[in-house]
Amino acid sequence: MGRMNGVREQLIRVLRMLRDDLWTARAAPLPPSVWLRWLPHGMVCLTAFGSAVSNVDHLADRYQFSAQAAMLCSVLQGLAVVLALWRPVPAWWASTVVSVVTALIARDHLLDDPHSGDPSWPWAPPGLIAHGIVLLLLSLRLPTRVSAEALGLTALLTYAVQGVIGGANYGPSGKVAVALFTVVVLLGTALRGRREARHQLVEQTGITVEERARRTLLEERNRIARELHDVVAHHMSVISIQAQVAPLLVEKPSVELKENLEGIRKNALEALTELRRVLCVLRSENPEDPYGLGAAGTGNAPEGPQPTLDRLDALIDNTRAAGLEVVAEVRGEASAYPPGLQLSAYRIVQEALSNALRHAPGSRVRVRVTHDLRGLYLEVTNSRPEGPLSSSPGAGHGLLGMRERAVMLGGHVAAHPTLPGGFTVSAFLPADGASHPAAEDGFPPGLAPISGPTAGEARGVRIPDMPMPRPGTGSTAGPSTGSSAGRQQEKRPHDE
Template structure:
C-alpha cells in the first residue's frame, strides 16, 4: 500500500469512532502525525494569541490567556472529539469579538489572525471526522455569525469575516468530498471481498456436488451387485434355511432402499435440466489416454509406476481427476513443458505425483492471472474425502509439483509410499 493510499484509507475510516485521524494507518509515523501537527499548532498559536490579543487589541491579560487557551488548546481535543471542540471554540470567538470591538481600528475584526488560524485548523479536523449534515450546520453557524458582524457592526467590518466564511466553507467541502471518495472506495473493496468469498464458496460447493455425483455412480454399482446377489441367493444356493432366506431378503431390501435414497439425493444435487451422465467413470486404466490428450495440447507427459494396479473405484476416480486437473494446469500455465506422472502403492495407500518443468523459451501462458483456485479446491476435497494428504507447490527449477496420497481403505492410516520406500 502506498503512502497516498494509507492516508486516504485512514482518513476515511467509518464514522462514529472517537479515534484521532490516521489512527488506522499502517505506518507508525503517519499515526503520530496528527499529534505532532496539533502540538506544533498549539505551541505556535497559544503564545502568539496571547500576545496578539494583549498588545494589538488591548484585551485584559487574564481574558486573553483564557481565550487563547480555549481556541488553540481545543485543537488537541479536536483530534478525538472535533464537534465538542467547535462547541467550545465558537463561544470563545464571540467573546473575543466583543472584547476586541473598537479597540484597534487597524487590526482585523472580529477575526484576529490567531483566532482565524485556530478556527481553520479546527475545520480540517471536523471535515475528516464528521458527517456532511454536521459540517453544513457548522458552516451555516459560521456564515450567520459573520453576516451579523457585517450588518450590525459594519463600521468596523474589514473583510475578515468573508475570509473566515469562504475558507472554512472550502475546507469543509474539500474534506467532505475527500471522505465521500474514500467511503466509496472502502465500500467497493468490501463488496469485492464479499464477491471473492462467494466465488470461492460457489466453487467449493460445485466441486463437492460433482464429487457426490461421481461417488453415486461408483457406490450404486456395488449396491446393485449386492441387491442382485441377495435376491438370487435363495435360487443359486439350495437348501437354505428359512432364516437365511429371510436374511437375504432383508439385505436386498436394504440395498434397494439405499439405492433409492442415493437417487433422490442425486436429483437434489443435479442442476435444473442437467441430464444424468451414464458413461462409466474413469480410473487408473484411463490415464494413458489422458496423457495422450495432454500431448495433443503441447504437454509431453510420461507415465510410470503401478498404473495397472487394482484399487477401489473411488480411489481410482479421485486419482484420475487429480492427474487431469494437474495436467490441465500445466497446459494453462506452462505450455510446452514436460510432465511426469508417477504412481506407487505401499502400506495400503496409493501415491501419485505430477511434476512439470518450466515452459521452454518464452512460451506465453494461456492464463496469465493466478486463476480462480477451483482446481486446487477440487483436489483438496477429493483427498479429504478419502482421508488422504495433498502437497502442492513450485519446484526449484521453476516447475510445479502435485503429490497426493490416497489410502486404499479410506481410513487415512496408510503411510506415504514414497516415505516407506525411502
C-alpha cells in the first residue's frame, strides 16, 4: 500500500510539472540581437550577389560575352554595390565605368549578330538594378548636390552611349534607366533630408531642455536674490535710524562720535539707495501667481516687506479659498529665526501648496511646522487627487527653488510620492546656518519624523491612505508661529 502511495505521489508531481511547464502563457521573449543593426548591410550584400549572378547569365546569353568576361564584369558590378556601403562615390565611379565598358563591348556583339533577339541596351536589367542601388546609397549618405551631379553625369553618359555612339539590334533602355535613377535619387534625398531633420530636432530639443533648465535655475536664483535684497534693505534702514538716534541717547556726545555716527548713517543711506536701484531692476512688475498665494512683488507696493512665518495662516486661508482642504499643525516653541530663514520657510510652504493646487485638485493637504533647537522642520503632504488634472501654468521652478533656498541656508529638501497616491514635501532649515546631513527620510540625525509614511515606504510596507484629521478635531503641540495659526484647525474649508 505504501508503495502504491509513493507511485501515486510521483505521478501527481509529474503531472503538476507538465502543467506548470506546458499549460502557461507567460512571456519568454528572445534577447535583443546585436546582428539586427547589420541587417541593411546584409540585405545590400545579398542584393549585390543576386545581381552579379543574374548579370553573368544575361551577359553570356544575351550579349554573347565569354564566361571569363561575363564573370569579371558581373563581379566588379557586385563589388561596386558592396563598396557603396562605405565609399559611395568610388562605388558610383566603379559601377559607371563597368556599365559603360559593358555597354560598349555588348555593342560590338549586337552589331555582328542580327538575330540576338533585341536585348535591353545600353543598360541590362541586372546592371540597371545594381547601379540604382549604388545611386540610392549615395543619395542617402551625401548632400543633394553630389547626388544631382552623379545623376546628371549618369544621364549624360547614357545619352552619349545610346544617342551619340548608337548601336543596332537592341531594345533601348536609356530612358527607362534615367527615369528609374531619378526616382531612386529623389527617394534617397528625401529619406536623407528626413533623417537629418529628425536628428536636428533631437539636438534642438536637447539644447532647449538644457537652456530651459538653466534659465529656470537662473530665474529662481534671481528671485531668491531680490527677496534677500529686501531683507538686507530692512537691516540697512534699521542701521541708518539707529545711527541717527544714537547721539540723542548720550548726554554730551563728542564731535568724533557725532561724525562717525553721521558717516555710518550716510553710508547706510547710500547702500539703501543702491539696493533700491537694484530692486527696481530685479523685480518684475507682475510675476506669475496663478493661485493668488501672495507672491513677492505683487500689488501696488513693490517695496513692501517680504513675508515671514507670521503670515502662514493667511497663506493657508488663501489656499482654502482656492478649493483645497488644508489642516495646519504647529509643534514646538518658535525661536527667533533670522529673516532669511523665515522668508525661505514661507516660500517653501507656498510652493508646496501651489503644487498641490496644480497637480492634486480636490485633495486634502496637511501642513506641519515643527520648531526644534536645531532649526525649523516643514512638511506639506497631500492625499490622492480627487478631481481631474489640468495643465500646470507654472514655470517649472517648484522643487528647484525649494532646494536652492534650503541649500543656501545649510538645510535640505526631500520630495517623493506616497504609496496611496499623494505627495509629500519636507524641508529642514537649520537655525545656525550650519549644514546638517540628511537621512533618507529627509530628517537630520536625531530629529524624529512627525509623519509615518516615509520610514514605512523605505521598508516597502503597505501604508493605508493618509487619514486626514477633520478641521476642528486636531490639536497643536506648543505655541503657534503666528497670531492665528493655532486657530487654523477650528476652521472648515466651506466656512472660509
